[in-house]
Amino acid sequence: MTPHITDLPIRALTVDDLRHCADLSEDRGWPREDHKWGLLLAAGNGYGVDAPDGRGLAAVCVVTQYGHGHAGPELAAIGMVLVADRYARQGMGRRLMTHVCDEVLKGVPLTLHATPYGRPLYEELGFETTGRAEMLRGVFRPEGDPGTYGASRVRPATAEDLPRILRLDAEVFGADRTHMIVRLPAFADQLVVAEDPAGDGTLTGYAAAWPNMDTHVIGPLVAHDLGTAQSLITALALAGDRPLRTDVDVRHEELLGWLKNRGLDSVAFNAVMTRGIPALPGDWTRRWAPLTVAAG
Secondary structure (H helix, E strand, C coil): CCCCHHHCCCEECCHHHHHHHHHHHHHCCCCCCHHHHHHHHHHCEEEEEECCCCCCEEEEEEEEEECCECCECCEEEEEEEEECHHHCCCCHHHHHHHHHHHHHCCCCCEEEEECCCCHHHHHHCCCEEEEEEEEEEECCCCCCCHHHCCCCEEEECCHHHHHHHHHHHHHHHCCCCHHHHCCHHHHCCEEEEEECCCCCCCEEEEEEEEEECCEEEEEEEEECCHHHHHHHHHHHHHHCCCCEEEEEECCCHHHHHHHHHCCEEEEEEEEEEEECCCCCCCCHHHEEECCCCCCC
């Protein structure tokens, strides 16, 4: 007898599954995003179900774990939850998420960004909305150079900056994510840092712009104030030639207004959801945009 769709085995994915993951994105009307899939499968753990008709994957999701507590990861982000259109609304998404949340990541604090479509399922699985992010996209119109905003000096990052970037990121993010951040120099087209004007070498922020289809995604964006965030974005925009995309915490109203005045348009809102913790760790006032919503 042919097993029911929800009884099909769930397996760990490898980088060899990248093409099938991109195919599944395309199947659901999303961009293929091969570059992002490559990062997520290398730095995180993918889980999926092989399609019973032999046509690639029927369902996937990716988990990125952060920090190392005595009982396991301090935080795990779930992203890229996708079910092939021909298997939609048959319980496969719930089965995959239940397996990941209650078996693979049992007892681990969880977070994810949810579209309005996926939010009801996540609420049933115990996630609560603890924030919102606004996606913006467009051709950035610069006004001045990075020095126009704030006092921090912005420059391209070097290899010597990496230890300081890691320390700043762990402080702001609230958990160690070395395995993700060390991949940024190769993953991103631009990586810039902001330094304290006192000249003592203290980093006041950093940001990356990485290629995703026809855009440059700005993320992570870490900055100690609005002016530094604006300086970092301006530096990245001036160094690239693609439209920009970013996902900004809606509590950063001034930055959102500034980006819209500079040519970016609102595309969508996603709910930031958590399970097992009342809110994301770290310092949200210095965390302006995630590396990617799929990995936090």
